[in-house]
Amino acid sequence: MAIRDDFEVVAGQVRTVVQRFALGLLVVAAFVIMLIGKADTVLVEHARVVALDFASPVLEAIARPVAYANRAIADLKEFASLREENARLREENSRLLAWQTAARRLENENEGLRGLANFREGPEASFITARIVGDSVSAYVRGALLNVGRQVGVAPGQAVVTGEGLAGRIAEVGDNSARVLFVTDVNSRLPVLIERTRERAILAGDNSPRLRLTLLQSVAGVQRGDRIVTSGHGGSFPVGIPVGEVVETSEGGVRVRPFADFSRLEFVRVVDYGVTGLVGGTGSSQPVAPMPGQKAR
Amino acid sequence: MRADGALAALDRWGRAALPGSVLLFFVLLTLAPLRAPYLSDTLPLLPALVVFQFSLATPERLPGPLLLAMGVLLDLLLGGPGAPVGVSALGFVLIRAAVVANRRYLVGVPFLFQWVGFCILMFGFVALVWAFTTLWTWTAIDPVPALMQYIVTVVIYPLLAPLLARVRARDPLNVPELSRGTARPGETTS
Structure with missing residues (x-):
């Protein structure tokens, strides 16, 4: 009985000491982690990759609700400016069509010139x-x-x-x-x-x-x-x-x-x-x- | 004496794991590609909010080493190359310590006081992270985005805090008085 009491007293003291210095230990640990990160960048990069692979499936799982939320927000925003957006897109479309024609023409021309100059295409x-x-x-x-x-x-x-x-x-x-x-x-x-x-x-x-x-x-x-x-x-x-x-x-x-x-x-x-x-x-x-x-x- | 039985054990385990799980969820949520204006900017600060709120309620279920691990995970996930890993961990640990040391002023007081306390602590957290990031990368980083983040987080605190506090409010009702353990290290300090 007495031994058990002694043990409990000692355990209590140890706990008190740990509690008293817990904050200090944790702060020191955080600094050590930061210093390790500064010194060994390869290790940190590796840890980042592991963390990313860990988080990626979770993010895939919540991607759908997040996408719904985003769409709702975007819908709300776009609803207000539907007319302007439409007009802008129509204008942009006509502009892009003109560019498409130009691009086709240039592509043909480029191909022809490359053939003439025996140009070797990169990868x-x-x-x-x-x-x-x-x-x-x-x-x-x-x-x-x-x-x-x-x-x-x-x-x-x-x-x-x-x-x-x-x-x-x-x-x-x-x-x-x-x-x-x-x-x-x-x-x-x-x-x-x-x-x-x-x-x-x-x-x-x-x-x-x-x-x-x-x-x-x-x-x-x-x-x-x-x-x-x-x-x-x-x-x-x-x-x-x-x-x-x-x-x-x-x-x-x-x-x-x-x-x-x-x-x-x-x-x-x-x-x-x-x-x-x-x-x-x-x-x-x-x-x-x-x-x-x-x-x- | 603890009430034994599978359900009670499960209940205990669930309750013990809850704050950590919620924190982990918010850490992962920081990466969610949410496109809400302003709101998405605050996501990186929400784990700190969770740490603050749960340190108020049940600091013993959010032990320092867990905070350290979560902070490191957050830094690993959030940071690009060169960002300091461990600064959030330091911030989390300091937030918990500050809350536990000032429980007298933060627990059982009007909500406004909690909010003010949150504002002060969070400013310290943001300033700490900003200062360390600046020192670590040795570049002048514009503090304005960090400040904006801080302001929005402070504004949404009243929306989120009651939700997190609700998780805690049920706890004494759910647990029979006898089945509660005696060792609650977080409580002994107040």
């Missing part, structure tokens, strides 16, 4: 269509989770495009999930060309809706409305994917509005480009043309 880009199952948008990150992964050939660094233009690049890949880092993320740096002047620059995100054009050789050549396309330098990005247009040129810098509408992304396409090389015209025309039809369905 053909193939596309993996993916659904966005999760957002990783917070005050610090701009990204999304996709429901495709290594099993279908997604690899880090591949470009992610929407119907409108480039959305971002694949940052992490799990077995059946992948994380896209949007071009607007603060970690995003993208080698681009200004379409009109063919000048190279770097497009950097800063978590705001507008992108910053840096490392320009001369700011003077840039005008409002200039289209920015990927340059294909230094990576597996195809050349000429539209990214955005210049909306502001000032002393402070050049601001670019991305074409992709990140607030209503549902499906995106991962560009599987094989190795580095030159895609030429197909890189720019393919992601643009078929997508609007898919979205309308």
